[in-house]
Amino acid sequence: MKIGFIGLGNMGRPMALNLVKAGHELAVFDPVPASVQALSTAGAHAATSVQAVAQTHGLEMLITMLPAAAHVRAVYLGEDGLLAVVPKGVLLVDSSTIDPMTAREVAAAAQRQGNAMVDAPVSGGTGGAEAGTLTFMVGGADGDFARVQPVLARMGRNIVHCGGAGNGQVAKVANNMLLGISMIGAAEAMSLGVALGMDAQVLAGVINTSSGRCWSTDTYNPFPGVLPNAPASRGYTGGFGTDLMLKDLGLATEAARAAKLPVAMGALAQQLYQGFSAQGHGGLDFSAIIETIRGKAA
Amino acid sequence: MKIGFIGLGNMGRPMALNLVKAGHELAVFDPVPASVQALSTAGAHAATSVQAVAQTHGLEMLITMLPAAAHVRAVYLGEDGLLAVVPKGVLLVDSSTIDPMTAREVAAAAQRQGNAMVDAPVSGGTGGAEAGTLTFMVGGADGDFARVQPVLARMGRNIVHCGGAGNGQVAKVANNMLLGISMIGAAEAMSLGVALGMDAQVLAGVINTSSGRCWSTDTYNPFPGVLPNAPASRGYTGGFGTDLMLKDLGLATEAARAAKLPVAMGALAQQLYQGFSAQGHGGLDFSAIIETIRGKAA
Amino acid sequence: MKIGFIGLGNMGRPMALNLVKAGHELAVFDPVPASVQALSTAGAHAATSVQAVAQTHGLEMLITMLPAAAHVRAVYLGEDGLLAVVPKGVLLVDSSTIDPMTAREVAAAAQRQGNAMVDAPVSGGTGGAEAGTLTFMVGGADGDFARVQPVLARMGRNIVHCGGAGNGQVAKVANNMLLGISMIGAAEAMSLGVALGMDAQVLAGVINTSSGRCWSTDTYNPFPGVLPNAPASRGYTGGFGTDLMLKDLGLATEAARAAKLPVAMGALAQQLYQGFSAQGHGGLDFSAIIETIRGKAA
Amino acid sequence: MKIGFIGLGNMGRPMALNLVKAGHELAVFDPVPASVQALSTAGAHAATSVQAVAQTHGLEMLITMLPAAAHVRAVYLGEDGLLAVVPKGVLLVDSSTIDPMTAREVAAAAQRQGNAMVDAPVSGGTGGAEAGTLTFMVGGADGDFARVQPVLARMGRNIVHCGGAGNGQVAKVANNMLLGISMIGAAEAMSLGVALGMDAQVLAGVINTSSGRCWSTDTYNPFPGVLPNAPASRGYTGGFGTDLMLKDLGLATEAARAAKLPVAMGALAQQLYQGFSAQGHGGLDFSAIIETIRGKAA
Structure with missing residues (x-):
């Protein structure tokens, strides 16, 4: 063709x-x-x-x-x-x-x-x-x-x-907003469990067979060492950059504004990634946001 | 025995x-x-x-x-x-x-x-x-x-x-905090996609084969009609009550406070369910939180 | 001229x-x-x-x-x-x-x-x-x-x-973002104090001579009856409409996005007003947001 | 006596x-x-x-x-x-x-x-x-x-x-929750205005004669150099420590939980200070939270 x-x-x-x-x-x-x-x-x-x-x-x-x-x-x-x-x-x-x-x-x-x-x-x-x-x-x-x-x-x-027409964009913006939210949720949950004394692998195993299960825990877990092939296990290089996630969350919150729909979690996620990017980490994989929770970011 | x-x-x-x-x-x-x-x-x-x-x-x-x-x-x-x-x-x-x-x-x-x-x-x-x-x-x-x-x-x-000892509680509190977050994320994403013109079933199908996939979209989708057996398809009766989710989020944010760990998404989720419960809906399944986003709650 | x-x-x-x-x-x-x-x-x-x-x-x-x-x-x-x-x-x-x-x-x-x-x-x-x-x-x-x-x-x-050039707009957007935040803060603080048993007038009096003092408490208090001339005391009519506040918060978060500056509180405030407007209250004075906290909104 | x-x-x-x-x-x-x-x-x-x-x-x-x-x-x-x-x-x-x-x-x-x-x-x-x-x-x-x-x-x-009885505590918890919120609001507004090209002193002057005015802008401004006697102008030493603010926000959100009252801004403020404290800054004056917005914190 x-x-x-x-x-x-x-x-x-x-x-x-x-x-x-x-x-x-x-x-x-x-x-x-x-x-x-x-x-x-x-x-x-x-x-x-x-x-x-x-x-x-x-x-x-x-x-x-x-x-x-x-x-x-x-x-x-x-x-x-x-x-x-x-x-x-x-x-x-x-x-x-x-x-x-x-x-x-x-x-x-x-x-x-x-x-x-x-x-x-x-x-x-x-x-x-x-x-x-x-x-x-x-x-x-x-x-x-x-x-x-x-x-x-x-x-x-x-x-x-x-x-x-347009629904491809709608699907992407909706999916990626949810991804941006659940990644931070996964990061908070993994960090909390480990801070309270659990082994990260065991915790991921429990979540992945329970109601907290999501792509961000079973396929792309943000905690280092849980999944050997995830960006978390190679210093958050490669993968889906924080600044790309920020672009998509910007599209999502703008679309929500036009639709007059409250997306409190999506908007908060956007700001948390924005803060991480402003510290100079926009090129890291977006799962590196966990460093702001574990206190490792600088 | x-x-x-x-x-x-x-x-x-x-x-x-x-x-x-x-x-x-x-x-x-x-x-x-x-x-x-x-x-x-x-x-x-x-x-x-x-x-x-x-x-x-x-x-x-x-x-x-x-x-x-x-x-x-x-x-x-x-x-x-x-x-x-x-x-x-x-x-x-x-x-x-x-x-x-x-x-x-x-x-x-x-x-x-x-x-x-x-x-x-x-x-x-x-x-x-x-x-x-x-x-x-x-x-x-x-x-x-x-x-x-x-x-x-x-x-x-x-x-x-x-x-x-205690790790059973840790696992539960971590899992349920993530669940509470991803349910609201799912509710925002589904509501946004539908508000922008997508069919709810089609949207759920896309998300469930993409990176936004989670238990709250593929097993317990909060949008009415997407999953016939989910509480969303029977008026949010039965299931896991909003007030029970609130109890677990209270445990999670208290544990995070003791561990000095920031859980911004978990804390915001807690307040959103709290507002919903304060309106008299604490007995509804927690996925009914979507009504506060779609503007159906009263 | x-x-x-x-x-x-x-x-x-x-x-x-x-x-x-x-x-x-x-x-x-x-x-x-x-x-x-x-x-x-x-x-x-x-x-x-x-x-x-x-x-x-x-x-x-x-x-x-x-x-x-x-x-x-x-x-x-x-x-x-x-x-x-x-x-x-x-x-x-x-x-x-x-x-x-x-x-x-x-x-x-x-x-x-x-x-x-x-x-x-x-x-x-x-x-x-x-x-x-x-x-x-x-x-x-x-x-x-x-x-x-x-x-x-x-x-x-x-x-x-x-x-x-442009600084008039900068000043307005910065001021109004802070206003949008502190009004919700005032609404939460007044509602919490009253829910815990304090008289609204007494509470406003204490705050207005303390470190919580702000225009939203001493000049435009959102709690009904505290200030006879505030919109709160006339059913939230007149004043500065919720949808106008929403417009300004939209300008603020967009400007912050362009400047790559995290404004978590500003963004959350935007979503809270957006939810209130989506329920049909966009024409009420923005201080009516207190109704979503006190559980009076529908 | x-x-x-x-x-x-x-x-x-x-x-x-x-x-x-x-x-x-x-x-x-x-x-x-x-x-x-x-x-x-x-x-x-x-x-x-x-x-x-x-x-x-x-x-x-x-x-x-x-x-x-x-x-x-x-x-x-x-x-x-x-x-x-x-x-x-x-x-x-x-x-x-x-x-x-x-x-x-x-x-x-x-x-x-x-x-x-x-x-x-x-x-x-x-x-x-x-x-x-x-x-x-x-x-x-x-x-x-x-x-x-x-x-x-x-x-x-x-x-x-x-x-x-108890109302002294109620007043303090309500006032300090509002203070914790409006300080972050002030920090976001000042940072945004300066990032967009305004002089910090001029911006503070405008806000202090407008509707964004609050104790956190006119008495305790978090931007360095605006008020010579504020902690911001002496490296955030002295003043009211971040960990003390955290204690008060913990009391506020716990009281709100008991009262079943949603305090989304109060809870988010708590988590933002918690993240700052977890980075090792709990001993700094709470107005130092502005560093997390301006990207100066480590």
Whole structure:
């Protein structure tokens, strides 16, 4: 399939590479020339602009992977933006993580131009992007989901249809807010149990067979040494950075504000990660928040 | 085995009944005569006092199931309390949910008198007590755990050894604090996703295969209709009452205070349940806290 | 002085009227014709557009009073916006409450066009606007402050110079975040003391001569009956609406996010007011938040 | 007047000294001999036990200043405690800071023995104790207040009658909870304003004439350099220690739990100070909490 790909950063680059490896014909662009070069070497066509990607002859699908809503707006809705130049019928896929309201606004504008659009934010980090094991949370019409599913499946393992336009973003923001909360909950519970004299492994074992069980205790336990493969057991390197969690919690609390819904735990979690990041730890895996509870952070 | 059982309330009565059914000889006491009568009818020996239970001829084990630490102190340590009258060698088992510090203090006093003691708080509620499917979190020496295990197994399904004296209480308080936090997290995430336009079932499905997954979403989801057997789908009746969760969060934050450990999420969860209870909803299942987020509570 | 005034809502209308009464020549505009009519009747010149106000012959100063940052951007920076048409040298004054970043961006754009600009958000509510007793928090150069001060003094009593461009907004957002926090603190303290048996008036008296003293206890006490003139003593009508407090807390937490500064109490306060508003009480004075603590809200 | 004084720690010693200086005859006791010696040198009679103080010939009033509720219970209600030996008619005054429930329980027991009792906790710290400028918050009957007032006035400047027994403790716990909240609120607001570009002195000036005004901004501002005499301007030494604030917040949240009253801000404040103390800063003035917001703490 002929696919355009715009945005070749830490996530976009390995995702696009996986599409090339799967045999798709890619036209790619990124403002950083080195990123374009890397894809070009792998066999993709290096376009010279957003517009050039959109006007690639025979284009069937166009994927964007951008840092934030402002970039999505600019790339799609700006003067000379994608919607002004892309041929009708090209299926648009935005994999950026942005707020649901913007996702819906852009999708509606695309629809008016004659282009179907789905939002398809991912989870799984750069490791998942490289391994092709990302989770895609997809918002869009049934037929459009059917068209993108096989393409996304070359970049990810778990492709979930979440409903209409914007719902991919909704699912991601809701899931990650809960993740941000339960990680701190896990950190408080593990720290409390150990402070009161329990062995961390034994405590994790009890919780994981009880009602406190969660992904943050059984798969990604923040206490060092409990899970050999978790970031906690390698100095909180790699994994999902605190500043990325902060971005998602910012989207969640902003969405809650727009929906006038009280999210006291989500907002408190945001501030606790913010304090940790302000101390200079924004690059550590988010499970390192446990250090603020155990008194190890500085 | 000849077993004493003191405390025949909503939890203690069905627990003791399961021991009688399993063929154990029970001597029982409770200040409420009707509770004693119920066990007596089932075949237990009705004792007339705490002391009488302790002095039952040939007693091998003595189980207590009491409302709070003050009762445990009074029954064990008071003048004429259990430790003053129970023969050396009788194994003491306290299944009350109390703070770890008191549990350890009483166990140490028992040890000095020549009686081994384990703490064995339960989770699973009155339903689990009746069905014999409770979880017991046990703190005590290895040999003592080996002795109580077969007895507890007639009242529960999951008998977990958590380490030395008091660790059963530690495990319970840590697990339940995390449960209290993740339930509100689940309630915020489900409410936010639905407010932003997602179907509750679809959202739960996404979360349950993602990093937000927890017992509060996959087994006990607070959103009405997601899980047919959860309290949320029957008006939040039955289940684990808000006021019981409040008791456990009170134990958790007190233990954290003694340990000088910050538990911001645990403390906020406590206050949110407290507000809900103060509005008159302390008898509802704790997952009903979602009503304060969705704006349905009054 | 010849002054333009754009934005004649609940706040802008009485403010503009006070300028007319003070003898200034006003050219006014608002998209709602009735609002323009009211000023016209009082002696102002009714302009037919934003542009017409800006091009009033001999204009010396132009004041805007708009709902939110998006409106400020549109009115100043949009195509055909103020900056495109206003003559160099006219002093621009924005009294809207918006985020400091936008305020600084607009001021810098004005500067580039040859127009000095100050931000001058107010506090004091519609009552203060009518009585001419508003507080103005002004950000801008010393000379510009000197020029606006006598004009603002016809609409307010307290005209404070907070430093350079944007600092008026900074001062307001910081002050109001603290206000939002201390009001809930006052509500919790008053409710706790009364629940424990103290008379509300006596308790307020003690606090007001002690270290808990704050504007929310000595001037605007949230407990009914303590201060006869406070909203609490008239059913929480009038005053400063919960939804206005919510707007300001939203600005504060967004600014803190941009500055990467943890504001746990500010964020929690925001969510508590948000829950109260979601229950339908957004129109009540913000001190009514005490009802969620005393268990009176529904 | 002949007065007994039990408890000669950092607070009790200077308080007792002020009574001696005022010409009262004192009989004193403390388990630390050096403390007794200091008073004896100043002219007080050194008693050898709590009981000896109580049985001093001609005793009219007996004041206690003890660390916590457990000590108050032991000294008054224990076997051989004060109530067992003090002559009827001696007026009992407890200046310890404890929970209102215990204060009322001890006062009721005293009443049954024929001794009137008032609770009279103080604020003002060791500096106030030495200078005789403490604030006393007094709970007790009108006639008893009238009797203690002149005595307390030799140790303090502000003697406030808060209502019946226990109300002194209620007033203190309510006031100090609000203080703990508004100090963090002040710290967040000052830090936010400065991070956004304002001068700290100018910001404090604006807040102190606006609705954010509180004791924590106008008398004890936590930002270094704003008030030359505040602990913030001398490295947060002296003043009111973080661990003392923690003790009071513990009393407040426990009292709220007993009263089933949600105090979300009070509980969050407690955890924030707890985290600061756990990092080793419990001895710093509580306004140093601002360092956790500005990212200066380690």
